Amino acid sequence: MIKLAPSILSADFARLLEDVKKVESAGCEYLHIDVMDGHFVPNITLGPGIVKSLRKDVNMVFDAHLMIENPNNYIKDFVDAGCDIIVVHQEACKHLHRTIQNIKSYGIKAGVSLNPATPIETIKHVIQDLDMVLIMTVNPGFGGQSFIESMIPKIKELKEFIDKNDLTVDIQVDGGIKPDNVAEVVKAGANVIVAGSAIFNSDDIPTTVELFRNNSNL
Numbered sequence: 579m580i581k582l583a584p585s586i587l588s589a590d591f592a593r594l595l596e597d598v599k600k601v602e603s604a605g606c607e608y609l610h611i612d613v614m615d616g617h618f619v620p621n622i623t624l625g626p627g628i629v630k631s632l633r634k635d636v637n638m639v640f641d642a643h644l645m646i647e648n649p650n651n652y653i654k655d656f657v658d659a660g661c662d663i664i665v666v667h668q669e670a671c672k673h674l675h676r677t678i679q680n681i682k683s684y685g686i687k688a689g690v691s692l693n694p695a696t697p698i699e700t701i702k703h704v705i706q707d708l709d710m711v712l713i714m715t716v717n718p719g720f721g722g723q724s725f726i727e728s729m730i731p732k733i734k735e736l737k738e739f740i741d742k743n744d745l746t747v748d749i750q751v752d753g754g755i756k757p758d759n760v761a762e763v764v765k766a767g768a769n770v771i772v773a774g775s776a777i778f779n780s781d782d783i784p785t786t787v788e789l790f791r792n793n794s795n796l
């Protein structure tokens with residue numbers, strides 16, 4: 579069974595709560611919150627204040643994808659805002675082990691994200707502490723980009739590593755995932771599917787969500 583995580587980057591920020599309620603009532607499990615600082619990635623999005631406001635009216639699992647420099651300095655703010663999972667980028671953490679422990683010290687789930695060019699090898703010594711690994715299937719920064727096909731063997735490699743070492747770690751994929759390629763990533767081993775433009779730009783969100791689920795049933 580996959581978990582669907584619509585990315586709010588493609589929501590209408592002027593109608594954010596209204597849009598989020600649409601994906602919640604369509605049965606999506608996670609709300610994927612893309613936080614960008616204009617340094618780690620060129621784009622700027624939102625901070626913990628907006629997350630805190632949404633938290634009051636939304637019951638989905640809040641999955642924060644921090645695309646920011648020095649994420650360790652902001653973990654507490656996002657925990658206090660109500661995040662359930664915090665994902666940091668391997669490339670943004672000088673002391674990745676410390677940041678993972680910091681996230682877990684608040685009793686929430688910790689994840690690490692890998693840019694397309696970053697090998698699985700770089701998280702080999704911390705993966706036993708993780709709840710989720712995020713394989714970026716586009717270069718981070720923007721919604722609506724094309725899926726990078728060469729990430730399929732990377733997802734498979736991660737899945738094999740997890741199974742071989744008897745770990746319980748979710749594999750999240752993010753970027754360019756649509757109803758017509760979801761089967762491919764699920765077959766490779768992904769079980770948490772981020773989709774921004776495919777869901778929020780759809781005229782019929784419940785039908786699109788159903789299509790994602792039907793197509794991922796292998």
Ligand SMILES: O=C(CO)[C@@H](O)[C@H](O)COP(=O)(O)O
Pocket residue numbers: 585587588610612643645716717718719720721722723752753754755772773774775776
């Ligand atoms: O983290 C990011 C982009 O950096 C993503 O979460 C995107 O927002 C996904 O959008 P689509 O590619 O599904 O439109």
Ligand SMILES: [Co+2]
Pocket residue numbers: 585610611612643752772
């Ligand atoms: Co994201």
